[in-house]
Amino acid sequence: MHIIDRRRDPGGKSLANRQRFIRRARALVRRAVREASAKRSIKDVDKAGDIVVPADGVHEPVLRRGSEGGKREYVLPGNKKYVQGDTIPRPDDEGGGSGAGDGGEGEDEFRFALSDDEFLDLFLEDLELPDLAKRQVLGVEETQPVRAGYRSSGPPATLSVGRTMRNSMLRRTALGRPRPEEIAALEAEIARLDDEGGHDAAVAGLRAELERKQKRMRLVPFIDPIDVRYRRYDQVPKPVARAVMFCLMDVSGSMDEHMKDLAKRFYSLLYLFLKRRYKRVDVVFIRHTHEAKEVDEDTFFHSRESGGTVVSTALEEMARIVHDRFPANQWNIYAAQASDGDNLPMDNNNTINLLRTAILPLCQYYAYLEVGHGRDDGAGEASSLWRAYELVAGSEERLAMRKVSHRRDIYPVFRDLFAREGAKAEA
Amino acid sequence: MSNETTAARKPKSKLVAKPEPSASLLYTGSDWNFDTLGRIFDAVRKIGEGELGLDTYRTQIEVITSEQMLDAYSSVGMPLFYKHWSFGKDFARNQMMYNKGYQGLAYEIVINSDPCICYIMEENSATMQTLVLAHAAMGHNHFFKNNYVFRQWTDASGIAGYLSFAKSYIAKCEERYGIEAVERLVDAAHALQSHGIHRYPGKRSMDLATEERREQERRAHGEALFNDLWRTVPKAKGKVPASKKKMEEDRRKAILKLPEENILYFLEKTAPRLAGWQREILRIIRLIAQYFYPQRQTKMMNEGCATWTHHRIMTRLHETGQISDGAYLEFLHSHTSVVMQPDFNDRRYSGINPYALGFAMMQDIERISLTPTDEDRAWFPDIAGNGNPYGTLKEVWANFRDESIISQYLSPHLIRKMGLFHIVDDHDEEEMLVAAIHDERGYREVRRALARQYDVARRDPDIQVVDVDLAGDRRLELRHNVVDGVTLEEKDADRVLQHLADLWGYEVRLIEANDDTIFAEHKAEPMRPFA
Numbered sequence: 001m002h003i004i005d006r007r008r009d010p011g012g013k014s015l016a017n018r019q020r021f022i023r024r025a026r027a028l029v030r031r032a033v034r035e036a037s038a039k040r041s042i043k044d045v046d047k048a049g050d051i052v053v054p055a056d057g058v059h060e061p062v063l064r065r066g067s068e069g070g071k072r073e074y075v076l077p078g079n080k081k082y083v084q085g086d087t088i089p090r091p092d093d094e095g096g097g098s099g100a101g102d103g104g105e106g107e108d109e110f111r112f113a114l115s116d117d118e119f120l121d122l123f124l125e126d127l128e129l130p131d132l133a134k135r136q137v138l139g140v141e142e143t144q145p146v147r148a149g150y151r152s153s154g155p156p157a158t159l160s161v162g163r164t165m166r167n168s169m170l171r172r173t174a175l176g177r178p179r180p181e182e183i184a185a186l187e188a189e190i191a192r193l194d195d196e197g198g199h200d201a202a203v204a205g206l207r208a209e210l211e212r213k214q215k216r217m218r219l220v221p222f223i224d225p226i227d228v229r230y231r232r233y234d235q236v237p238k239p240v241a242r243a244v245m246f247c248l249m250d251v252s253g254s255m256d257e258h259m260k261d262l263a264k265r266f267y268s269l270l271y272l273f274l275k276r277r278y279k280r281v282d283v284v285f286i287r288h289t290h291e292a293k294e295v296d297e298d299t300f301f302h303s304r305e306s307g308g309t310v311v312s313t314a315l316e317e318m319a320r321i322v323h324d325r326f327p328a329n330q331w332n333i334y335a336a337q338a339s340d341g342d343n344l345p346m347d348n349n350n351t352i353n354l355l356r357t358a359i360l361p362l363c364q365y366y367a368y369l370e371v372g373h374g375r376d377d378g379a380g381e382a383s384s385l386w387r388a389y390e391l392v393a394g395s396e397e398r399l400a401m402r403k404v405s406h407r408r409d410i411y412p413v414f415r416d417l418f419a420r421e422g423a424k425a426e427a
Numbered sequence: 428m429s430n431e432t433t434a435a436r437k438p439k440s441k442l443v444a445k446p447e448p449s450a451s452l453l454y455t456g457s458d459w460n461f462d463t464l465g466r467i468f469d470a471v472r473k474i475g476e477g478e479l480g481l482d483t484y485r486t487q488i489e490v491i492t493s494e495q496m497l498d499a500y501s502s503v504g505m506p507l508f509y510k511h512w513s514f515g516k517d518f519a520r521n522q523m524m525y526n527k528g529y530q531g532l533a534y535e536i537v538i539n540s541d542p543c544i545c546y547i548m549e550e551n552s553a554t555m556q557t558l559v560l561a562h563a564a565m566g567h568n569h570f571f572k573n574n575y576v577f578r579q580w581t582d583a584s585g586i587a588g589y590l591s592f593a594k595s596y597i598a599k600c601e602e603r604y605g606i607e608a609v610e611r612l613v614d615a616a617h618a619l620q621s622h623g624i625h626r627y628p629g630k631r632s633m634d635l636a637t638e639e640r641r642e643q644e645r646r647a648h649g650e651a652l653f654n655d656l657w658r659t660v661p662k663a664k665g666k667v668p669a670s671k672k673k674m675e676e677d678r679r680k681a682i683l684k685l686p687e688e689n690i691l692y693f694l695e696k697t698a699p700r701l702a703g704w705q706r707e708i709l710r711i712i713r714l715i716a717q718y719f720y721p722q723r724q725t726k727m728m729n730e731g732c733a734t735w736t737h738h739r740i741m742t743r744l745h746e747t748g749q750i751s752d753g754a755y756l757e758f759l760h761s762h763t764s765v766v767m768q769p770d771f772n773d774r775r776y777s778g779i780n781p782y783a784l785g786f787a788m789m790q791d792i793e794r795i796s797l798t799p800t801d802e803d804r805a806w807f808p809d810i811a812g813n814g815n816p817y818g819t820l821k822e823v824w825a826n827f828r829d830e831s832i833i834s835q836y837l838s839p840h841l842i843r844k845m846g847l848f849h850i851v852d853d854h855d856e857e858e859m860l861v862a863a864i865h866d867e868r869g870y871r872e873v874r875r876a877l878a879r880q881y882d883v884a885r886r887d888p889d890i891q892v893v894d895v896d897l898a899g900d901r902r903l904e905l906r907h908n909v910v911d912g913v914t915l916e917e918k919d920a921d922r923v924l925q926h927l928a929d930l931w932g933y934e935v936r937l938i939e940a941n942d943d944t945i946f947a948e949h950k951a952e953p954m955r956p957f958a
Contacts (some may be wrong), residue, residue, distance in 0.1 A: 001468055002542075003461055003488045006495060007549055013498040014518040020610070043898030050523070060513055061618050061922035063915060065888050070913030072852040075877040077779060078770025079864055087858035088850065109600040112519035113526065 022118060023059070028053040033114075033122040037268065038261065041297050049119060055110040120272070140215075145233035154230030167227035176219040178213040186210045242280040243332035243364075245271060246321075248314045251305050252341040253286040259371040260301055264340035266369050266410050270336050278332065286323060288314035290344070294321060309342045311385060315354040319362075327363045335359065336367045340382025348388040360398050372405035453749050457552035464488065467557050468564065474743045475565035475736065479817050483568040484583060485542035488560070490549055497521055498533045499546060502537045503719070506544065507590050509597040509711075511613050537563035539571040539722070541583040546852040554754040558761065561740035566733025573825045574729075579628060586718060593711045600704050612705055612957060615926035616691060616712040622889055623691030623713035624720050679896070685907075686891040689713070690927070693892050699901065700932035700958045709930075712889060724828045724883050731785020732824050735793075738786070768845065784845075788832065791841045792820055802839055834878035839870045854912070866874040888915060890937070901933040909941045917947070924951040932956045 022029055032051045040049075082088070114122070150163055190206050193199040247267050249255070267283075274281045284290055285300040289307035292314040318335065326333060343351065358367060368389055382390070386401070393399045406408055453470055454463045467487065475481045491499070501518035502508035524530040534551055538544040545563045547556060571577050582589075601609045616623070680686075687693045691713040695706045722729070741762075745755040768783035769775040792810070795803045796819045800810035810819050823832060842865045849872055863869030863876070879885055894904040905927075907915060920937065928935040928951035939941040939946040 001465070001472075001486045001488065003464055003468075003490065005461070006489045006491045006546075009495065011492075011494055011498070011854065014501050014515065016510050017501060017512065017515030018518050019515065020510065020606075021513035021519060024515075024610075058516055059922075060614075061919040061926075062621055062918060063619070063888055063923050064621075065886075065913045066916040070909075071854065071911040072913065073849065073862075073876050073911075074852065075779075075847055075849050075873060075880055076771035077768055077845045077847055078772065078776075079842040079846040080770075082848055082861045082864060084861060084864055084866070084869060085466075086861040088861065089559060089858050090852065110516070110520070111523065112516075112521045257445070301689045 001196070022114075022122075025053055025058050026122075029114075030122050033119060036119075037123050038264070050111055051114050051115060051119075052109050052111045055108055058110055064410045073319060104199045123268075144236055146236045147404055148232050148234040150229040151232040152226075152229060154232070158233070160229045160231045162417070163229040164223065164227050167229060168223045169273070171224060171227060172220060172222070175220045176216065177222075178217055181212065183217070186213065201363070242282070242330075243274050243278040244282040244284060244326045245274055246318050246335040247283065247285045247300065248318065248335060248337040248339075249285075249287050249300065250289070250309055250311070250342065251300075251303075252289045252309045252338050252342065253304070253306055254309075254342055255371075259340060262371045262404055262407070262410065263369065264301060265407060266338065266367075266404070267336060269410060270334065270367070272332060282326075284313050284318075286317050286321075292317040308344055309339075310347045311337075311339065311343045312347050312351040312354055315351060315359055319354070319358045322362055333363045334365050334367075335363050336369065338369045338371055339385060340372070341370045341385045343383075343385040343388070345384055348384060351385070352388050352392050355392055355399075356396070360392070360396055363398055368399065368400050368401040369410075370403045371401060429779055451748050452751055453557070453744070454553040454754075457554065457752065459553040459556055463553060464490075464556060464560075467553070468560050469738055469747075470749055471557065471561045471565060472745060474740045475561070478743065479565075479736065479739065480821065481565055481569040481736070482572060483543065483565060484540075484572050486564045486568060487542045487544045488564065489544060489546050491546050492549055493525075493532055495864075496536070496548055497525060497548065499536055500532075504538060504546075505590055506538070506587070507594050509594045509613075510601075511617075512610065513614075513617065516676075535559040535563045536568045536631055539567075539577060539581055539583055539718075543568045543571065543583075552757070554750070554757045554801070555761065557750065557754075558737055558741060558758055562602050562733045565740060566736035567729060569736070569821075570725070570729050570732045570824055573821070574721070574725060574828075576824055576828050580721050581718050583800035589714070593715065596711065597708060600708065604704065608957075609708070611955075612930075613712065614710050615930050618923045618926045619690050619694075619930075620712060620716045622890055623689060623709075623716045625689050625692070625717065626884060642866055653894055675895070677830075679898075680894065683895065683897075686893045688889070688891045690890070690892060690905075691716075692892065694927075694930050697897075698957060699896075699897070699929050701930065702958070705957055720883075721828075724830070727781040727785045727829045728788075728824065728827065728832055729785070730781045731787075731789045732820075734762075734766060734782050734786040735789035736819070770846070787841055787845065788836060789820060791817070792823060792836055794840075795838065800840070806838060807836070829881035830878045830883070833881055834874060837874045837877065839865075842851060842873055846875050847877065849873045885910070901931075903927070903931050903933065903935045905935070905937040907937060907939040909939050909944075909946050912941075912946070914939050914946045915949075917949075920949055921951070924949050925954065927951065928953045929956050932958065 029051060032053050035050060036051065085092065150160060186206060186209060190203055190210065193203050193206070245267075249260075249263055271281065271283065283297075284294060285297055286294050286304070287300055288309075288311065289305045290310045290313065291307070294317065295303075314337070322333060355366075370383065370386055388404075389399065389401055393401055402409065453466050459467070468486070476483070497518065499506075500521050501513075501514045508514065521530070525532060532548065534548060536546045538546075543564065544676055545560070547559050547563075551559060571581075571583060576581075595610060597613070683693075683697060691709050694701070695709045695713065698706075701709075741750070741755065741758050744750045745752075750758075766780070766783045766786045768780045774820075793816040795807055795811050796813050796816040799807070799824045804811045813819060823836065827835065845865075847865055848861060849869070850859050851862045863872035865873065889908040889910070891906055891908070892903065893906045895901065924935055924937055932953055934953075935951050937949040939948070
């Protein structure tokens with residue numbers, strides 16, 4: 001008999017098969033992820049969760065006997081009252097004849113759990129992001145080693161000589177290890193007395209003393225393994241700044257569900273980007289009609305308001321909140337505005353003034369997303385808000401504006417952001 | 428279909444009886460280490476081999492974590508297996524069920540190999556490890572080594588090597604021909620896996636010397652019988668020569684050895700358009716299905732044997748003072764939950780529990796052998812009162828499978844005890860009929876019906892390749908011999924047929940019929956033929 005301990009074997013033996021399964025069911029899983037992420041709040045977009053896909057799509061067919069028709073026989077345990085010749089009404093279909101059959105595939109759906117990374121990967125894939133951008137979003141979190149005291153084991157390269165020697169000295173002193181000079185002095189003394197001759201008793205005493213000290217020296221080593229210390233490093237995530245993300249949205253009657261969905265995806269993606277970059281990300285939701293209000297996420301996406309559209313109110317509200325709660329020298333401020341492009345014509349001037357003087361100077365980045373109805377109405381004519389923002393965008397590179405009418409249009413907005421950050425990094 | 432597992436929920440509370448630590452106890456408390464494990468195994472083996480006379484393969488015990496147990500689940504329990512998405516699907520499901528607490532994990536998995544590998548979980552208490560070793564390393568191990576179905580069909584010493592070959596071969600094919608192409612082929616092969624089994628041992632090919640000797644014997648026999656007079660006997664008249672068409676058909680069926688029920692084998696040998704590597708993969712999947720076939724035929728018996736063995740060994744360990752009262756109670760708690768059989772109208776009922784029926788049958792055989800009643804003497808004259816229960820059981824374990832052990836040894840006593848009854852559900856009737864119950868008139872009927880229920884060859888639909896005209900349009904014809912009017916699950920059948928058509932490369936037709944009625948006909952054209 002052998003006993004083998006397999007517990008330390010590398011795990012994840014099934015990972016490859018699991019990935020194959022997800023790849024196989026990719027289209028289905030992707031749809032499931034899309035539905036799941038639409039139901040989730042923005043902050044939970046990268047959390048793991050259960051996914052339900054139709055069982056039909058991952059079904060493995062075999063040749064088996066059908067569950068209907070024909071003559072079937074069962075032997076069942078636990079008879080109490082039946083005698084031969086009795087008849088029993090057929091149980092409802094679900095039991096498949098008292099459940100005695102081999103039990104077909106009763107389930108219409110296949111449920112399993114996705115990990116955080118798998119979920120995010122599929123979510124991003126659904127946005128049709130190019131791989132490069134995906135890497136940037138998912139980007140391995142950069143960490144930085146930070147000194148954090150000492151430890152008693154570690155790689156030789158981190159050996160702390162100073163600390164080790166200190167321990168060694170402490171120990172040598174405490175245990176009374178004779179110093180080399182003492183021994184040298186003793187030896188010299190013995191040699192001197194020997195040369196002089198006639199001090200036999202004293203020499204014998206000194207020799208015993210020398211022997212004792214030498215023995216002591218052997219017993220108490222210069223450096224003992226218990227002295228050795230290594231520098232200890234903790235890996236600390238590099239980005240430590242914090243950011244706040246303002247979601248501004250026009251919620252007047254002209255924004256339909258499709259538009260809101262596009263906006264939500266955009267916000268989710270922006271949130272992900274920021275979360276990877278900053279240690280702490282706050283989200284502020286401001287919705288506006290002809291007046292603006294800070295609300296919670298659920299209200300933001302799901303309640304409807306009637307009224308006109310005055311964009312500048314939202315900008316004022318944002319400026320006020322920044323002033324009150326997010327001092328620009330302590331926070332990185334990002335803003336994303338989604339709108340169908342309506343604005344009260346006479347408010348346009350006011351809006352771009354605000355943008356130029358109050359908002360953009362505060363922001364790292366301001367994205368304006370003009371959402372359309374999924375169908376392409378050709379080039380169409382620019383909305384009034386779009387034309388107004390164009391004036392600003394010419395001189396301000398922090399402002400990115402895009403028209404979006406389909407999921408896949410969302411990404412290029414981010415490309416603007418990255419193009420600029422890349423350029424900055426090179427400079 | 429996998430290797431045998433002890434599926435039962437883990438007892439939530441451990442019985443805490445603190446006996447005085449004694450020199451003869453194998454362990455105290457629930458903790459164990461590798462020394463304990465070694466001692467436990469030696470004690471278990473001493474009883475298993477010494478007292479019960481079990482004959483086992485060498486044992487290799489491997490301690491694994493629950494995570495590794497989940498991994499093992501999804502590769503049908505084998506230590507290594509080729510990669511395929513369907514295993515990932517099983518894994519995803521098991522993982523979720525386990526993480527959410529819907530399903531416990533098996534305490535052990537044992538593999539029919541030489542040496543016999545037992546995976547045991549690190550979380551088991553010392554008592555559970557004892558139970559598991561008695562169950563798997565003794566019970567299942569003995570069964571694997573001695574049962575005739577396993578001896579006939581599986582090569583315990585070769586399986587590990589073969590799986591390793593299969594894994595690397597399929598991986599190499601993926602490298603060379605692309606994952607997608609290989610995966611599609613494996614999909615198709617999996618769909619036909621249940622019909623990739625030889626049910627009868629083939630003729631062993633003879634070596635040349637034997638062949639020649641037989642040839643000589645045949646000639647000598649012919650010479651001995653030769654009588655020139657027979658030449659003068661007039662030929663029978665009016666014998667119509669078979670039509671040419673019929674003769675041709677017979678001829679080509681004979682060449683292709685049709686009908687053939689092993690569809691994968693037939694494709695591997697005959698499919699006109701498959702490449703060599705594709706045939707090899709079909710062969711790999713067919714052989715693996717064949718390796719698992721005995722387990723499907725002996726599930727109930729195998730568990731019965733292992734459960735009876737662990738029960739006996741644990742009881743003996745307790746009697747000889749090697750395990751404490753507390754440990755014995757812990758064992759009984761877990762044992763009884765394993766062999767629990769809910770009644771048919773119980774909410775928990777989900778078919779007959781193979782552990783329950785198997786254990787009950789083994790106990791019953793022991794009882795008949797030791798203290799038979801008059802009824803037992805009438806029913807089982809060969810074993811009743813022979814006073815040799817261990818010998819009788821070993822005899823039974825070696826020479827039967829589920830279906831045959833039931834039709835041979837299910838006693839009226841046990842039928843009464845379990846309250847077994849037989850119902851017939853005829854689709855044409857309004858209501859189901861109770862055909863037999865546990866009474867004098869019903870015993871044989873119940874027993875026959877239960878045996879049929881365990882007959883794997885009856886559970887799998889009987890589908891055969893019946894004809895193909897390789898010189899003509901190459902259409903492959905299959906026939907499902909319908910029993911009791913039960914036809915195939917239609918949607919599944921069509922999908923499998925599509926796979927079959929892709930493998931075959933030409934049209935495929937499946938006719939479902941019995942001697943006088945045709946129930947259904949399925950057809951499939953290749954959409955993306957393999958080539």
